Amino acid sequence: MPAVTLCEIRERLRAHPYAVDALIAAGAFCCILLGAATEPHGPDGRPQFAERDVTATTALLAALSCAALALRRRAPFPVLLGTGLISVVALVVGSPGPAAGSDRQASLVVAPVIALYTVSNTTGRRTSWWVGGLTVGSLTGTAMLFGARPWYAQENLGILAWTALAAAVGEAVRNRRAFVAAIRERAERAERTREEEARRRVAEERMRIARELHDVVAHHIALVNVQAGVASHVMDQRPDQAKQALAHVREASRHALAELQTTVGLLRQSGESAAPTEPAPGLEVLDDLVAGFRHAGLSVSVAAPALDAQAGNLSSAVDLTAYRVVQEALTNVQKHAGRGTHAEVHIRRDGPVLDIRVVDDGAGGGPDSGGGFEPHDDGDTDDGSAVAAGDGDHGGHGLVGMRERAAALHGRCETGPLPGGGFQVHVRLPLSTSSARKETTA
Structure with missing residues (x-):
């Protein structure tokens, strides 16, 4: 007193x-x-x-x-x-x-x-x-x-x-x-510095969660859309094939719900139930990912020498980013190139860098495709307001998300149409901090 x-x-x-x-x-x-x-x-x-x-x-x-x-x-x-x-x-x-x-x-x-x-x-x-x-x-x-x-x-x-x-x-x-x-x-x-740092971290976390949700939803909903269209088309003439397509729809939706539950679990507060502990998907489950696209009618070939050995030596961030890049690239092929397109996935280790390349031939019958990707990939606006700088195409959330994932690991992402038709996604991810510096300055 x-x-x-x-x-x-x-x-x-x-x-x-x-x-x-x-x-x-x-x-x-x-x-x-x-x-x-x-x-x-x-x-x-x-x-x-x-x-x-x-x-x-x-x-x-x-x-x-x-x-x-x-x-x-x-x-x-x-x-x-x-x-x-x-x-x-x-x-x-x-x-x-x-x-x-x-x-x-x-x-x-x-x-x-x-x-x-x-x-x-x-x-x-x-x-x-x-x-x-x-x-x-x-x-x-x-x-x-x-x-x-x-x-x-x-x-x-x-x-x-x-x-x-x-x-x-x-x-x-x-x-x-x-x-x-x-x-x-x-x-x-x-x-003020602490507040700015907190806002920056919140923004980065929001962007990370947004990328995860986009990749999960875009991939599985695209498969559901394709299989539902197949089921609707063959319902009267080939009911057995329609049932098979509906089974794929059910399987894709189940996987979508499971991944959404895992992602949303990251937003739970400390006083709520524990978040799921299931590991994030990686290259070890790449075969399941490719099988889902093949069931949807997309022809996919994978060239990944010693993939199991590579996946075991990758960090969790690089493993998840590589998986999401392949998932997003094949989803865009499925959506924009249409059925009948052949896509090739090449994954190899180039010294201290993991090289990922997804190429399609643009031979599908997609109504809006001119061979390969259409100008807008999934998630973009109708006016094409989001422009992917340096590629000459109008990028939506999918291409932007791949670039952000690669940039977060100090890697590079290059996308664009091929001269003979089709589209290519090329991502290089450094496997260590020193290689990240070299890849950034290259």
């Missing part, structure tokens, strides 16, 4: 700075008069209060100096100059010698001491040093020349100590205030 009370008092004083200056001026006036009326050297060696008379000159000079202190925030340099001159004049015109009581004028230095503290507290280091040195030298020198005797009397040394202390304290307070301001600025900047 006392700490809170002090904080409240401090805030109120900060809200009324000129009232605080008036109180400081009144307190300084009282201190000057008390010092002028005090005998510093009593019979027992202790100061004797109210043992000396305060002259009208001393009271007038004290009033002028303290009145100037009320303006110390508005004009610190003029106030220091005025109070310093008043103190110098008081020391010079006072009668020298301890018998005459000239040392009582030394109390007038209280006003320039406060003014010097204000100047040191509100200006730069260089200004504070030279102004402080000039003030300390002038007041101390004047006191030693015209003040109490001998020149090294404690009153004169007291002026030296108080003026030097005022300059040092003002400098220290200003440095501390600048240090606190710098700490606060760094804390605010660090907070």
Whole structure:
């Protein structure tokens, strides 16, 4: 509770700075008069209060100096100059010698001491040093020349100590205030950096989940669409083939639901049930992926030397990306090239890089295909607003997703039509960090 009370008092004083200056001026006036009326050297060696008379000159000079202190925030340099001159004049015109009581004028230095503290507290280091040195030298020198005797009397040394202390304290307070301001600025900047980093990570996670959902939904829905069309076409003439197509529809939808459940499980919060622990698909299940497309009527051949050995040595990120690239490329062939198209999948290890190439001959009977991919792959808008830079074709979410997956691993993805017809997807994925740097700079 006392700490809170002090904080409240401090805030109120900060809200009324000129009232605080008036109180400081009144307190300084009282201190000057008390010092002028005090005998510093009593019979027992202790100061004797109210043992000396305060002259009208001393009271007038004290009033002028303290009145100037009320303006110390508005004009610190003029106030220091005025109070310093008043103190110098008081020391010079006072009668020298301890018998005459000239040392009582030394109390007038209280006003320039406060003014010097204000100047040191509100200006730069260089200004504070030279102004402080000039003030300390002038007041101390004047006191030693015209003040109490001998020149090294404690009153004169007291002026030296108080003026030097005022300059040092003002400098220290200003440095501390600048240090606190710098700490606060760094804390605010660090907070902004953390917020920006959190937003960036959230955006990256959203993009990753969006790619996963797109790949799962686009692949399986494309197969379901093809098989449903086959079933509808042969329902009356060949019911057995229609039943087989519907069975493929059921199998593709079951796989779609399972993968969607795995992906959506990543969004669960810590207080909910545990997310699925089934590993993400990879090249080890590439045969199942290709079999699904073959059941949908797409001719696919796979050339993957020592695929099992390669898949076992791949990291989970590279394995999943390679699988998704093949899945997305074959899905686009199925959607846009149509039935009767032949696609070739080539997967090989080229030194420190995994090379993936999916090529179709563009010989299908797709209604919108001109051989190979149509200008818009799955997930794009009708106006072709998303443009795949560098390939010359209008890319939708599928091609963009493949590029993002490759870029996330510091790889490269090149897509485009072939000169003799058809379309090609070529992706190179570095297998290690060092090869990733080489692949990026290549």
